[in-house]
Amino acid sequence: MSNKWYIENGNQGDIVLSSRVRLARNLSDYPFPCRLSADAMEAVNQTVRDALADIDGIQLRYIKMADLTANRVISLAERHLISPAFAEIAPGKALLLSDDEAVSIMLCEEDHVRIQSMYAGFAPDEAHAVADKIDDHLDKKVKYAFDERLGYLTQHPTNLGTAMRASVLLHLPALSQNFEISRLAATVSKLGLKISGAFDEGHSAKGDIYRLSNQVTFGISERGAIENLKSITLQLATRERAAREELQQNVNFMDKIHRAYGILTSARMVTSEEMNEMLSYIRLGGIFGVLPVRTETVNELSATLQPATMNADIDENMDAPTRDARRAEIIRKKLEEDSKI
Amino acid sequence: MSNKWYIENGNQGDIVLSSRVRLARNLSDYPFPCRLSADAMEAVNQTVRDALADIDGIQLRYIKMADLTANRVISLAERHLISPAFAEIAPGKALLLSDDEAVSIMLCEEDHVRIQSMYAGFAPDEAHAVADKIDDHLDKKVKYAFDERLGYLTQHPTNLGTAMRASVLLHLPALSQNFEISRLAATVSKLGLKISGAFDEGHSAKGDIYRLSNQVTFGISERGAIENLKSITLQLATRERAAREELQQNVNFMDKIHRAYGILTSARMVTSEEMNEMLSYIRLGGIFGVLPVRTETVNELSATLQPATMNADIDENMDAPTRDARRAEIIRKKLEEDSKI
Numbered sequence: 001m002s003n004k005w006y007i008e009n010g011n012q013g014d015i016v017l018s019s020r021v022r023l024a025r026n027l028s029d030y031p032f033p034c035r036l037s038a039d040a041m042e043a044v045n046q047t048v049r050d051a052l053a054d055i056d057g058i059q060l061r062y063i064k065m066a067d068l069t070a071n072r073v074i075s076l077a078e079r080h081l082i083s084p085a086f087a088e089i090a091p092g093k094a095l096l097l098s099d100d101e102a103v104s105i106m107l108c109e110e111d112h113v114r115i116q117s118m119y120a121g122f123a124p125d126e127a128h129a130v131a132d133k134i135d136d137h138l139d140k141k142v143k144y145a146f147d148e149r150l151g152y153l154t155q156h157p158t159n160l161g162t163a164m165r166a167s168v169l170l171h172l173p174a175l176s177q178n179f180e181i182s183r184l185a186a187t188v189s190k191l192g193l194k195i196s197g198a199f200d201e202g203h204s205a206k207g208d209i210y211r212l213s214n215q216v217t218f219g220i221s222e223r224g225a226i227e228n229l230k231s232i233t234l235q236l237a238t239r240e241r242a243a244r245e246e247l248q249q250n251v252n253f254m255d256k257i258h259r260a261y262g263i264l265t266s267a268r269m270v271t272s273e274e275m276n277e278m279l280s281y282i283r284l285g286g287i288f289g290v291l292p293v294r295t296e297t298v299n300e301l302s303a304t305l306q307p308a309t310m311n312a313d314i315d316e317n318m319d320a321p322t323r324d325a326r327r328a329e330i331i332r333k334k335l336e337e338d339s340k341i
Numbered sequence: 342m343s344n345k346w347y348i349e350n351g352n353q354g355d356i357v358l359s360s361r362v363r364l365a366r367n368l369s370d371y372p373f374p375c376r377l378s379a380d381a382m383e384a385v386n387q388t389v390r391d392a393l394a395d396i397d398g399i400q401l402r403y404i405k406m407a408d409l410t411a412n413r414v415i416s417l418a419e420r421h422l423i424s425p426a427f428a429e430i431a432p433g434k435a436l437l438l439s440d441d442e443a444v445s446i447m448l449c450e451e452d453h454v455r456i457q458s459m460y461a462g463f464a465p466d467e468a469h470a471v472a473d474k475i476d477d478h479l480d481k482k483v484k485y486a487f488d489e490r491l492g493y494l495t496q497h498p499t500n501l502g503t504a505m506r507a508s509v510l511l512h513l514p515a516l517s518q519n520f521e522i523s524r525l526a527a528t529v530s531k532l533g534l535k536i537s538g539a540f541d542e543g544h545s546a547k548g549d550i551y552r553l554s555n556q557v558t559f560g561i562s563e564r565g566a567i568e569n570l571k572s573i574t575l576q577l578a579t580r581e582r583a584a585r586e587e588l589q590q591n592v593n594f595m596d597k598i599h600r601a602y603g604i605l606t607s608a609r610m611v612t613s614e615e616m617n618e619m620l621s622y623i624r625l626g627g628i629f630g631v632l633p634v635r636t637e638t639v640n641e642l643s644a645t646l647q648p649a650t651m652n653a654d655i656d657e658n659m660d661a662p663t664r665d666a667r668r669a670e671i672i673r674k675k676l677e678e679d680s681k682i
Contacts, residue, residue: 251666255609262607268596325592 010121041092167213174243351462382433508554515584
């Protein structure tokens, strides 16, 4: 799994884990997926699949979601390759996925086509360029549902206009620690963006990881939305770095970083919840230079040791204790490797 | 401090940390200490001091308690060299202490003389022999308050008779884990013994360390009480070892052992409460052979890193965070040394 995009430590990788651009598109000849039979969905999917078969430099694998085991489906969601909604079993759904998993196109999710392009680190421009290229290619081969006044027509009216969501995944442990996130959320909301815990909709973000995304798709160009996202991202990164400087002087916080390393290098049972929390600390410890931990290793553990992904990996339904023991073992091994570099 | 008796790993040191015999004696020519003026106490103390000045092979240092800093006084109590009551500041109290701290004689505590003899590991006979030797020597030089029918006269009637308390300090993590202690407490109570948390009078014993001691001093010989204690101690040790065998199969418990080691080798702040709890786990890990930890190291950390002892050691009143940071540093250093053996 180490050749996947999300293992890399990209530009501004100390804070920006990844960048993603998602475009929602619909074919004008078909009703929205919620009104389609499974057969009609299949026709939509094949149309898009055929249209993208010859796109330059992007090899896509066609996957019928119904053909996958439940573990593989949830694993795709765990790695943000599909939306949680898309993981719900229903006929007619399909996925186009590139080998490095940097491009994933959901077919017959809420809209007919949801093009996702993802890059490690701070790279909204790169992600946008790839999504745009796929969009242009598809646009030449199929007839999009488009209205001069409303822009791209989408099932949900909040996506009308550009139908684009650009987002970055941010690691904000220092701002979380200082309880600044909710204040920042209010600020970015006025600027047409939204920040929220990446893994759960609740208040506390698992592992201090947040998604910052544009909320406005209407009356703003794709370019304008991307530039806006980039600018706010860099401002948040500056604040986070300043807060981290202060945290390095905080002996209680540094204690937590060292303890997290002690636990992960020693424990024999680690749940995914605890792992996510501890990885947040040791990621920071590696960046601070006080722990022998590479950011890539944290990315890899975080991506590969979520429950369904672990099950999918060995095609087994491990019970939780078995998985927790295996997770602990893999973490210890990987961190020991890092300590020898 | 490493030449002190309590650092050693004695006989049955996997379970029995130490053995102690305490004899209460009073001089017939004086009222009990509670009725004495400070001057009269001083006279008692000097009488005993002089009487023991020439005892063969036992060098005793005379310490007026009022001359010690509060930290040094509490440190003596932390190491069980004096009773908690004796640590309360009051004029007239004095201590006779051997260099290795294996003999400590409290003067004008509840009784005029409280002879304590302590050995590492399972050694009630050895502890008794030393206490007995001091008692015999003193008996020749002073006139004890003794009654043919009541035995040694003590301030508190529960000590009448032999006026002897023989006890062992036991590490019982496996029996604690299985909640067997309260059942065992009921059983040993019927046999004239008492088991209780060594460091606090509450229900949960700090670091799973318990004191088993004889309760009956009347109608039983010193020898009979010692033999009784020895027999019950060995039975408890057998049960504890059986419970440990089972625990070694318990992955959740082994996880705790490894985590404790991870925390102690990593943390930057460790309170004495946390240390006591974690030491209990790593002591066991060392005995199980899964951690590179010597029992002597655990004994030393446990003895030297209690709050007042740390303060007394450098003659400073460190605040809690400073002490916790220093404690963490010393623990890391000592455990690293062990890991290289």
